[in-house]
Amino acid sequence: MAENGSRKEAQGRTQCPQCQQPFCQPRILPCLHTLCGGCLAKLEPFSALGKGHSAGTHWSVLCPVCDSEVALPAGGVEELLPDWLAEAEVLLAQVQSGGLALPCDLCREGQAEKRCQECKVNVCEFCCQAHRRQKRTAAHPLHPLQDLSLGTILPPAPCCTLHPLEALGLFCEPCTVPCCRDCAIGHHRGHDLRPAAECAGGHRESLLRALQEAEPHIEQLEAALGGVQEAGKALGQRALGLRAEVEAFIEGYVRAVLEHKAALLRDIEEETQRRQQVLALRKAQLQQQLLDLRTASGFTRDLVARGPDLHLLQAQGLALTRLKELNQGAPRAADQNNPAGIQFSPWEEAGLCQGYQMQGVLQVKAADPGKCEARGAGLQSVCQGQPASFTFFCRTASGDPVLGGQPPSVTIVHKDTDRSLHPSIQDNQDGTFHISYLAPEPGELSISVSLRGQHTPGSPFSVKVRGKSQRHPGIYHCCTFCSSGGQKEARCGCGGTMPGGYQGCGHGHKGHPGQSHWSCCGATKEKSECLGVSSSAPRNLLRTVAL
Known part of the structure; x- marks a missing residue:
């Protein structure tokens, strides 16, 4: 079991997940997946991480392994970090399988047979004997290439690209790049350099x-x-x-x-x-x-x-x-x-089916008609020919909103003519429904709101339909006392009075709405239609209206 797992892991480090072939110039994506350089070059750009079409525009690609969007360097795939581990394991696998012969690192003529891990060199049989004869390297162990373990780095350490004969033995912390001794006294003079x-x-x-x-x-x-x-x-x-x-x-x-x-x-x-x-x-x-x-x-x-x-x-x-x-x-x-969370209630009424009363309801946070609520201006008083609406709140027995629940059944009938109106019901996707309708004639409406055959609290509602919009015959004032000049007999449609025999309203006194209002009907909104002067209003009220 462990050996099979090691083989699969080794195959995963030597084989490209895109082309299923041994790695060739493998590069590491920011998501830490390794692909061949050629496979990466074939990937279509996913998006541009920059503005315009300047040379500095950075592109991103989708990793074919994890589907993550990863950003490419400004120089493209070539500037991605090479995967030395993958390259070394591919090279080791090719050598151990006999598909590749490495030259000797010392004489460059014979075929490498063994490796000195102390000197980090691959040597042929002749150089191997010479390695053992030298006093300085006589104690170094030499391992056959076929017996090397996974992860052994066969290629020699890379040298500086600017000074090919110098090894990269130093590391510049500010620049985060390795460098050689010649670069240390040149390009990286004065930088914080330490051994790699x-x-x-x-x-x-x-x-x-x-x-x-x-x-x-x-x-x-x-x-x-x-x-x-x-x-x-x-x-x-x-x-x-x-x-x-x-x-x-x-x-x-x-x-x-x-x-x-x-x-x-x-x-x-x-x-x-x-x-x-x-x-x-x-x-x-x-x-x-x-x-x-x-x-x-x-x-x-x-x-x-x-x-x-x-x-x-x-x-x-x-x-x-x-x-x-x-x-x-x-x-x-x-x-x-x-x-x-899914419950079946066998004895709960489920409404009529083909004329028969059915029982048995599947409850998935079902709405409770007794906890649902309908409210809004469309259930109070509406104007003829103008759109009216109200909101239906769909709730469970515990009062929680029901998202995407069953819409309510709304029936609107004109009491005088028995004419039915057709409401529009829209799901707000937040546990509420918006119900709108249009009353074509004045009179009184009966609005029934039910859920699964049960009326919600307050249903049926009685709604008065007023005639078309009427202008206010009165004045929009702060109180009767101010608008009438202190006349005791003047009254107001709000019904307020003041002590001292004043039959009209005054600031802070009984019946005053607390804000400016119309003297004819008591409506507080300045831009509104008149609710009508009461038929029992005395003449002095009309006098106030005229004032």
């Missing part, structure tokens, strides 16, 4: 700490994924139980009951499918998170365990960024992982 091995040790510790922080997150993701899978099983079992319960209940009914049975089963299927879709989506998200984090952890673990110092220095930024990105946020539990 010393810098790699500090960054290796940072990567190890990041790995330790990622382990609990992996465990949390695995636990959350297990919870989603268990929820899916429980939901399936619950659905089977509900089907059996519904079928046992409706066996005694004929024709109409069979239609009711089909409706109940259809509701169960739809709710089960909806919840399964939510669970499946959450499962896919968790699986992708877990896969991404495992990939990043495996890459970082290989980088820490077997990566050369220079490669670790160059790749540690990518690894830390990716691990930090994947470690953000804790995995959420499934939003609907409780199958008990």
Whole structure:
């Protein structure tokens, strides 16, 4: 089992996931997936991370492994970090399989047979004997190339591109690039330069700490994924139980009951499918998170365990960024992982079906007609020929809003003519419904609002329809005392009075609406229609109106 896992891991590090061939010039994407340079060059640009068409525009591509959008450097694929580990493992696999012969690093003439891990060179049989004869290297162990372990770096350490004979033994911290001794006294004069091995040790510790922080997150993701899978099983079992319960209940009914049975089963299927879709989506998200984090952890673990110092220095930024990105946020539990949220009430009335009273309702946070509410200006007083509306609040027995619930049944009848009006019902997708209608003639309307055959509180409502808009014959004043010049006999449509025999309203006294209003009807809105002067209004009220 362990050997099979090691073989699969080795194959994953030597084979491109895009072309399924051994890596050729592998490059590391910011998501820590490695692809051949040729495969990366064939990827279509996903979006431009910049403005205009300038040379500095950065492009992004979709990683074919994890479908993440990753940004490319300004220079494109060529500026992506090479994957030295992948290159070394491909080279080692080719050598051990006999498909590639390496030249001797010392004489450059013979075929390399063994490797000195102390000197980091591959030597032929002749140079191997010379290696043992020299006093300085006589104690160095020489291992056959066929016996080298996974992760052994066969190619020699890279040299400086500006000074090909100089090894990259230093690391510039401000520039975050390796350099040679000649570059240290030239391009990097005055910079903080340290040996590459010393810098790699500090960054290796940072990567190890990041790995330790990622382990609990992996465990949390695995636990959350297990919870989603268990929820899916429980939901399936619950659905089977509900089907059996519904079928046992409706066996005694004929024709109409069979239609009711089909409706109940259809509701169960739809709710089960909806919840399964939510669970499946959450499962896919968790699986992708877990896969991404495992990939990043495996890459970082290989980088820490077997990566050369220079490669670790160059790749540690990518690894830390990716691990930090994947470690953000804790995995959420499934939003609907409780199958008990679906209940079947066998003795609840379900309304009429083909003229028969049916029983048995599937409750998925169903609305309670006794807790629902209808309110708005369209249930009080409306004007002829003008749109009127009110809002229906759909709530459960505990008072919680029901999103996407069953719309109410609204019946509007003109009491004088028995004429029915056709309302418009619109779901606001927030637990409420907007009901609008148009009253074509004055009179009185009866508006019934019901849910599953039961009236909601206050239904039926009696609504008065006024004639077309009337202008105010009075004045818009602050109070009768001010507008009449202090006349005691003057009255106002608001019905307010003042002590001392004043029959009209005054600021802060009984009946005053607390704001400016019309003297004819008491309406507080200045731009409104007149509600009409009372027929019992005395002449001195009309006098106030005239004033």
